[in-house]
Amino acid sequence: MNVLLGGLITLAVTALVQILIIPWVQRRTRRLERWEKDMVELATLLHEELPQAVSDAYQTAVLHFSVKDSELHEEEFRKEMSDQHNAAIIELHKLTTRMHLLNRRVRLMKPNAPVWSAVTARIQHLDKTIRPVYALHIPKSENRIADINSQWEEIRKDLVTAQERLDSIAIPMKPPPTTRLGTRAYRRRRRRLMRQLSQGEDR
Numbered sequence: 073m074n075v076l077l078g079g080l081i082t083l084a085v086t087a088l089v090q091i092l093i094i095p096w097v098q099r100r101t102r103r104l105e106r107w108e109k110d111m112v113e114l115a116t117l118l119h120e121e122l123p124q125a126v127s128d129a130y131q132t133a134v135l136h137f138s139v140k141d142s143e144l145h146e147e148e149f150r151k152e153m154s155d156q157h158n159a160a161i162i163e164l165h166k167l168t169t170r171m172h173l174l175n176r177r178v179r180l181m182k183p184n185a186p187v188w189s190a191v192t193a194r195i196q197h198l199d200k201t202i203r204p205v206y207a208l209h210i211p212k213s214e215n216r217i218a219d220i221n222s223q224w225e226e227i228r229k230d231l232v233t234a235q236e237r238l239d240s241i242a243i244p245m246k247p248p249p250t251t252r253l254g255t256r257a258y259r260r261r262r263r264r265l266m267r268q269l270s271q272g273e274d275r
Contacts, residue, residue, distance in 0.1 A: 114174040115242040130224040132157035187248035194234040
C-alpha cells in the first residue's frame with residue numbers, strides 16, 4: 073500500500089512538473105531571451121547606428137546649408153547636397169522611430185521598475201532635441217553654420233546621456249528591480265559602474 077501510495081505521489085509530482093512548472097520555466101526563458109535581444113538591439117542603435125546617422129545628418133546639413141543660397145555652385149550640385157541631406161534626415165527619423173519601439177518593448181520586462189522611467193525620459197528628451205532638424209530649414213543668417221553646430225552639439229550631448237542611462241541596464245544585462253530597496257541597490261551599482269567606466273576611459 074505504501075509503495076502504491078508513493079508511486080502515485082511520484083506520478084502526481086512528475087505530472088505537475090511537466091504540466092505546470094516546465095512550461096512556466098520555458099516561457100520565462102523565452103521571454104528573457106526576447107528581452108535580451110531587444111536590449112542588445114536598442115544598445116546597438118544608441119551606440120552605433122544613431123551616432124552614425126547623427127554624424128551623417130550633421131555633415132550633410134553643413135554642406136547643404138553652405139551651398140543652398142550660394143551662386144558659386146551649380147544648381148545640380150546644390151540639389152545633390154539637398155538630396156543627400158534629405159536622405160540623411162529620413163534615415164535619422166527611421167532610427168528614432170525604432171528607438172521608441174524598442175524602448176517600449178524592453179519595458180515589458182518588469183514594467184513597474186522605477187529605472188525604466190529614467191531611461192524613457194532620456195530617450196524622449198533625445199527625440200525632442202532631434203525633432204527640430206526634421207523641418208529641413210534653418211533661417212538664413214551670418215551665423216547659420218554656427219547655429220547648425222550648436223544644434224547638433226546638443227543632440228550629441230543628449231545622445232551620450234541616453235547611452236549612459238541605458239548602459240546601467242544593458243551592461244549587466246539584468247532586468248531592473250521593482251522594489252524600493254532593490255532600486256536603491258541597483259542605483260548604487262549603477263553609480264559604481266559609471267565610475268569604473270569613467271576611470272577606464274581616463275586611462
